[in-house]
Amino acid sequence: MKNKLKDILVDYFFINFGLVISAIGIGLFLVPGKIVSGGVSGIATILYYTFNLPVGLVMLALNIPLFLIGLKIFGKTYGVKTFFGTVFLSVYIDLLRFIIPNANNIIDFDKASNALIAPIFGGVITGIGVGLIMKFGGSTGGTDIVAQIINKYFKIPLGYSFIFIDGLILLAGSSVFGIEKGLYAIISLYAGAVAINKIFEGVSYSKMIYIISDYHEDIKNLILHDFDRGGTGLYGNGLYTNKDKKIIMTVLKNNEIHELKNYVKQIDPNAFVIISEVYEVLGEGFTPF
Template sequence: MKKIGREYLLITVGIVMVAYAMEYFFIPNNIAAGGVTGLAIIINYYLPLLSVEIYSFAFNVILFIIGFIFIGGNFGVKTVYSALGLSGSMWLIKVIFNPVAITKDLMLASIFGTLVSALGMAIVFNQNASTGGTDIIAKILNKFFHVDIGKSLLLVDFIVIFLSGITFGWDVGMYALLSILLNGFTIDRAIEGFNVCKQVMIISSKNNEISKFIMDELERGCTIFNGKGAYTGNDTYVLYSVINRKEFIKLKYFIKEVDPDAFISVNEVHEVLGEGFKKIE
């Protein structure tokens, strides 16, 4: 229960960050950077009877219904929560804070809005959720037209950008394109940063003590390989484990105490799947 609560707390933080970027950077500057919100910005220009937030919420609901009909209801509770929560967060920010553009400079708005939004989306994606919307369209294109999910998402976003260029001018459309390109890169880098772990290989005469510390104190798995020193010709053991950064600090201090002459090789790994880490999905 505690783990689930933490996941939803992080998802909430993520969608609030995305909503902030939309309300203070994108929407006031008419930067329709793809997705459902981008489409809502364009529709709001032609039909200002409803706000961008209401259009975004309505589009998400409609897309979930269409997705349920054509691809089944396997969206997951977290994705539904994220998608509808994003629209709700945008609406609350608009009603409570009446936001205005932090900057009217389209370059600054594109860059900083994308950085905030991408970090928020990375937090959401890292909890195995998504903000829905165009993801559903991409899945439909993939199912019926066999277009790759990634290409489908790009296709949908480029259509929104094209409509943005027609509506707000090609200068604004190009800033929207810049935002999308920067968004994908930033999300990837942010997720890698969240999941980075230390892959350690240790050669030590105190391998029993060290392996016991890894398993009992750090509660991580440890694999032992047989080895042989090329210079000495003596048989030895190589300990292998993958741990997070905080655990690596503890391990390093422990090894310093029990065997300061130990040999340690450390590499960074950006994704670890399996027991003790993220599930393979």
């Protein structure tokens, strides 16, 4: 029970941290830069410049009905964490812009030399925040609920649903702020997506290596003793030779790969080596569970 409570508190700590980071990205970069890169925050940005309505309050007003619709359609999928994210992201954005009343003027985003600051920094910072929120099971609600409703009732793939909704919002932003801002918004979308993936999936600090060699015993001893790593021996069959082969599978840190390749080349210049990215490794010698 104590461990479960600890896990819940850790989840909410990082979700809250992600919400603060997202609020900085939206409130200090995307909104002042007039970057409408989709989502409820994009709609709120348009309404802020059109009717001078507070960004956070508009987001909350749009998100609450969407949350209730999602709760009715999808049930417990949209639970406490989604409600927490929906409410507090809006609160943090308006609180931040209240604490920093000249947020729109800290950087002159209309200056040609500063044009890329808002889409790149806004996209990356917001993406980092959203990635953290998602990594710990949270959500900020918004248009992802609409996308899932479209997916459920019209059988349009979720990815296309997101593109369709964000595309409409982006077009609306372009019509208000101009095509140039619309193109910058696409950069922001891409930067945000990359940041979300890096945070959600993890930055690759390790590589998975498959080694096929007739000198597998020598290579096995090399990995066990010189690199102090474990591995797994797999059995395969050569399609061309029809001979049984032993395959060594192991995981090494990025800075160990170059040294391993040199050693394997010395042992067997004809070895077949496959190296692929690994985003998370749990266990002895790497990240503990």
